[in-house]
Amino acid sequence: MATQIELGGFVVDVIKKDIKNVHLSVYPPTGRVRIAAPLRMKLDTIRVFAISKLGWIKQQQTKIRGQERESPREYLDRESHYVWGRRYLLKVEERSEPPQVLLRPRTLVIRVRPGSPEHRKETLLDSFYRQEVKSAVPPLIAKWERLMKVKVGNFYVQRMKTKWGSCSHTAQTIRLNAELAKKPRECLEYIVVHEMAHLLEPTHNKHFVALMDRFFPKWQFVRETLNRLPVRHESWSY
Numbered sequence: 001m002a003t004q005i006e007l008g009g010f011v012v013d014v015i016k017k018d019i020k021n022v023h024l025s026v027y028p029p030t031g032r033v034r035i036a037a038p039l040r041m042k043l044d045t046i047r048v049f050a051i052s053k054l055g056w057i058k059q060q061q062t063k064i065r066g067q068e069r070e071s072p073r074e075y076l077d078r079e080s081h082y083v084w085g086r087r088y089l090l091k092v093e094e095r096s097e098p099p100q101v102l103l104r105p106r107t108l109v110i111r112v113r114p115g116s117p118e119h120r121k122e123t124l125l126d127s128f129y130r131q132e133v134k135s136a137v138p139p140l141i142a143k144w145e146r147l148m149k150v151k152v153g154n155f156y157v158q159r160m161k162t163k164w165g166s167c168s169h170t171a172q173t174i175r176l177n178a179e180l181a182k183k184p185r186e187c188l189e190y191i192v193v194h195e196m197a198h199l200l201e202p203t204h205n206k207h208f209v210a211l212m213d214r215f216f217p218k219w220q221f222v223r224e225t226l227n228r229l230p231v232r233h234e235s236w237s238y
Contacts, residue, residue: 005043007033007050008058014046022046023205024053027162031061063227075121081108083132085184092121101128124157132181133157133188140192144164148215162224164192167198174198183226190222 003014013034023036037046050057058238073079077184077191079090088108095111100132108119153172160177161164164187167174174195175217180188193216212219 003043005047005050007047008054012050016041022049024050024057025162026057030150033061034058039096062220073122075110075118075125081125082182082218084106084181099124101125126178129181130157130159130178132180133176136181136185136188137176138190140189143198144196144215146195148193148196150196150199152196152199165195167195167202169198169202172199177222186222187226190216190219190226 002016003013005014010031010033011204013032015034016035016039017028017036019038020043022038022187025034025036026032027034031048035046035050043070073081075092077090077092081088081090083103088103088106091109093106093111094114095108095117096113097111098110099110099116102111108125110124112120112124125169135153137157141155144150151172152174155173155177157178158175159179160175163169163177164180165174165176174192176188176195182193194212197211197215200211218223
């Protein structure tokens with residue numbers, strides 16, 4: 001069930017779902033606000049909740065709207081691309097052999113067959129980033145399972161427009177944004193710990209903050225670092 005409420009000069013999307021707690025989210029690139037609420041919660045109650053969060057909402061909108069974005073990628077020679085926080089110059093090679101992406105000391109090489117469509121380079125690089133994250137995550141999960149005394153049932157890596165990661169507390173699974181392969185490795189570790197902490201505490205309450213302070217004391221510094229870095233250019237549909 002979906003509806004909208006007007007609040008402080010902007011519109012809030014309200015989605016009622018079979019959940020126990022209220023979830024408030026602010027999405028890039030425009031700062032769209034969405035509230036997911038339990039099915040039985042009255043609209044007036046949701047409105048009061050939203051009003052109580054107005055300061056936080058405006059703070060998040062300001063941060064999102066001001067975040068730097070990558071320029072549109074053209075996948076041309078000497079275009080800058082990033083892998084684990086380091087800058088590489090792109091080199092495109094046309095060869096009659098299986099397509100692949102190679103990481104060299106200062107160069108990111110994309111090999112495609114002659115006559116390949118332009119979007120093939122983007123697809124190859126997206127797959128490369130996804131595989132980089134997939135390879136980096138298992139040792140991190142193993143490390144933090146021992147330290148946090150939790151068990152991750154499974155993890156998934158995909159392109160995500162609005163989040164760096166997510167957690168399903170009931171399924172014991174986490175999802176991670178493939179774009180993390182562009183950021184310093186400590187950013188990936190922070191997101192892994194963040195989502196694993198949600199296996200212990202589903203919400204962002206004081207208990208969750210205490211868990212992060214205990215297991216990853218510099219988490220707020222790394223979070224701010226991640227939030228300052230440019231995010232992917234997207235053609236947003238909303």
